Amino acid sequence: MLHISPLLAANPGFIVFVIIVLVMVVAIPVFAISYARKKKEPVSQSSFDPNKIIPMSPEVQGMYVLAKRMVFNGELDRAIIVCERMYALEPDSLLVNMLLGNLIFEKHPELSFQCLKRMERYLQEEGVRVDDPGVKDWAMYFYMLGFHYNRHYATDKAITLQNAAMNSRDFVKRHKAFRERFPYRTLNNDLNLTEDQLFDGVFASEGGAFSLKENPIQILKEKVQVLKGHFDDLYDYLKKSHERLPKIHFDFIDTMQLNAYATKSGDQHLIGLNLGTYLILEDMFDKMMASSNVLPDIGNITQETAEKKLLNVIETGGALSFALPKWIHPRCVSGDPIRRQLADFYKIAAFDFIVLHEFAHLAGGHVGYLQSLHKPVYAELQLSGRSAEKIDFSLYQAMEKEADMVATIRSFLMAAQFLELYKSKPQALPVYKDWESFIYHWTFAIYSSFRLFGFKQYKASEAKASTHPPPSVRMALISMSVVGLFTGKTFTKIDNNMSVIMFEAAMAAEEALQSISFFPNTTGIYQNNWESEEIKKYIFDITDKAYELMPVFKPFSFF
Numbered sequence: 001m002l003h004i005s006p007l008l009a010a011n012p013g014f015i016v017f018v019i020i021v022l023v024m025v026v027a028i029p030v031f032a033i034s035y036a037r038k039k040k041e042p043v044s045q046s047s048f049d050p051n052k053i054i055p056m057s058p059e060v061q062g063m064y065v066l067a068k069r070m071v072f073n074g075e076l077d078r079a080i081i082v083c084e085r086m087y088a089l090e091p092d093s094l095l096v097n098m099l100l101g102n103l104i105f106e107k108h109p110e111l112s113f114q115c116l117k118r119m120e121r122y123l124q125e126e127g128v129r130v131d132d133p134g135v136k137d138w139a140m141y142f143y144m145l146g147f148h149y150n151r152h153y154a155t156d157k158a159i160t161l162q163n164a165a166m167n168s169r170d171f172v173k174r175h176k177a178f179r180e181r182f183p184y185r186t187l188n189n190d191l192n193l194t195e196d197q198l199f200d201g202v203f204a205s206e207g208g209a210f211s212l213k214e215n216p217i218q219i220l221k222e223k224v225q226v227l228k229g230h231f232d233d234l235y236d237y238l239k240k241s242h243e244r245l246p247k248i249h250f251d252f253i254d255t256m257q258l259n260a261y262a263t264k265s266g267d268q269h270l271i272g273l274n275l276g277t278y279l280i281l282e283d284m285f286d287k288m289m290a291s292s293n294v295l296p297d298i299g300n301i302t303q304e305t306a307e308k309k310l311l312n313v314i315e316t317g318g319a320l321s322f323a324l325p326k327w328i329h330p331r332c333v334s335g336d337p338i339r340r341q342l343a344d345f346y347k348i349a350a351f352d353f354i355v356l357h358e359f360a361h362l363a364g365g366h367v368g369y370l371q372s373l374h375k376p377v378y379a380e381l382q383l384s385g386r387s388a389e390k391i392d393f394s395l396y397q398a399m400e401k402e403a404d405m406v407a408t409i410r411s412f413l414m415a416a417q418f419l420e421l422y423k424s425k426p427q428a429l430p431v432y433k434d435w436e437s438f439i440y441h442w443t444f445a446i447y448s449s450f451r452l453f454g455f456k457q458y459k460a461s462e463a464k465a466s467t468h469p470p471p472s473v474r475m476a477l478i479s480m481s482v483v484g485l486f487t488g489k490t491f492t493k494i495d496n497n498m499s500v501i502m503f504e505a506a507m508a509a510e511e512a513l514q515s516i517s518f519f520p521n522t523t524g525i526y527q528n529n530w531e532s533e534e535i536k537k538y539i540f541d542i543t544d545k546a547y548e549l550m551p552v553f554k555p556f557s558f559f
């Protein structure tokens with residue numbers, strides 16, 4: 001039943017207009033009814049009326065409808081002007097705060113945050129929950145509020161809001177509209193932006209550049225500086241073997257969610273890594289090495305405390321976010337210097353792998369090719385809502401496979417130099433003692449990282465229906481290519497069975513992850529991927545596709 005407030009009843013013409021707008025918003029009602037019948041769900045009844053909390057004057061109501069209509073017509077700037085006038089007249093109105101908070105989301109993020117927080121507070125005071133059927137249509141506002149919280153490191157709040165939003169039936173549709181309004185984009189550099197500003201603009205709706213933010217957490221700033229310096233070294237190294245390689249700007253995106261991106265804006269090549277991605281890796285390897293049952297032969301495990309150290313992550317929609325509300329937590333690291341060093345090796349091995357993977361998307365011409373198809377940004381994780389568009393999965397899977405191969409080969413070429421160095425200057429940490437040792441520890445790092453994305457048992461048909469091959473299959477592919485490096489001409493053969501070393505490392509990583517989480521043991525799934533004939537055939541298909549596509553990427557490639 002539609003509740004009509006006395007204010008609305010006083011103006012019949014207005015009601016007709018509101019109804020027309022509502023029909024537009026809720027899409028075609030016939031479709032909605034047939035959907036509801038098919039699902040045999042009762043049409044949700046809302047007992048909640050936002051006008052009851054803070055009624056709007058007729059004047060502001062008129063402006064509200066006008067502003068909404070402008071939004072639907074895509075006239076955002078005009079809608080903001082109308083909304084700002086409404087806000088001046090009725091700064092306390094719930095609907096005004098919601099709409100304004102939405103409209104200025106990108107232009108004035110801090111004011112937007114205040115507006116949406118006010119909306120949240122009104123609802124809390126009224127005892128209305130985010131998942132109340134009456135507020136279902138507002139999923140988008142909650143989703144955006146979640147974005148703000150995420151930027152402010154209140155990940156737990158962000159997740160609650162965004163999960164509630166994603167459960168809303170029409171969220172996918174609205175999320176698509178959100179993406180249309182705030183698309184991944186390239187910026188024309190007519191404005192003479194600095195590299196930092198350009199990066200910030202391109203990733204504005206994901207959280208923007210961390211380096212430009214006034215961040216009060218000193219330790220976080222220092223960490224980011226060190227890693228950016230590390231990227232510069234990595235870039236200089238890559239440039240030596242790829243003379244044509246253009247400048248690549250690397251930065252962290254100020255959000256706690258797990259993701260990484262590669263894109264190009266004009267001539268500027270960009271790699272963006274969500275800060276949360278690195279913090280999850282750091283937390284994971286620090287806590288693994290601070291657990292006495294993990295790799296007990298390394299260092300002195302009597303230095304570790306006995307309690308279980310839990311990984312600080314929250315899962316949402318199948319993906320993880322780093323969850324460390326307000327940073328009120330002493331860092332958890334191993335008590336033994338050798339074990340701490342090993343944790344640091346794992347973090348950098350994983351960081352390098354991700355960055356090299358993104359580098360491969362740029363240098364391999366994937367981003368250039370996709371941009372020629374009007375897809376501006378290569379995102380590693382995409383919300384399920386976005387996969388509704390028609391995507392050539394085999395194209396993406398081939399690019400993923402290639403990027404993983406490039407990252408693997410590069411990691412090993414770099415390691416070869418460290419192994420050489422080790423001969424004249426042995427280290428306390430024997431990772432680079434010989435290939436066997438490196439392969440074991442590198443596999444441990446990369447397997448743990450992939451394992452964060454979740455290992456599930458797949459049929460080949462399911463595995464094909466996604467932009468990325470399943471993480472367990474990717475890890476199997478990577479391991480196979482490592483074997484290939486030593487049976488081919490890249491490195492001299494080693495005596496020990498590499499598959500066995502890598503499988504042992506995978507098992508150790510699996511156990512390590514269990515000691516810091518409640519994740520299930522998925523060693524069996526990983527093993528199945530190695531042995532399944534169906535998956536093997538699927539892997540060959542991806543490999544064939546990657547070869548087939550080489551000439552397509554060539555014009556955009558820097559290799």
Ligand SMILES: [Zn+2]
Nearest residue numbers: 357380400403
């Ligand atoms: Zn990728």
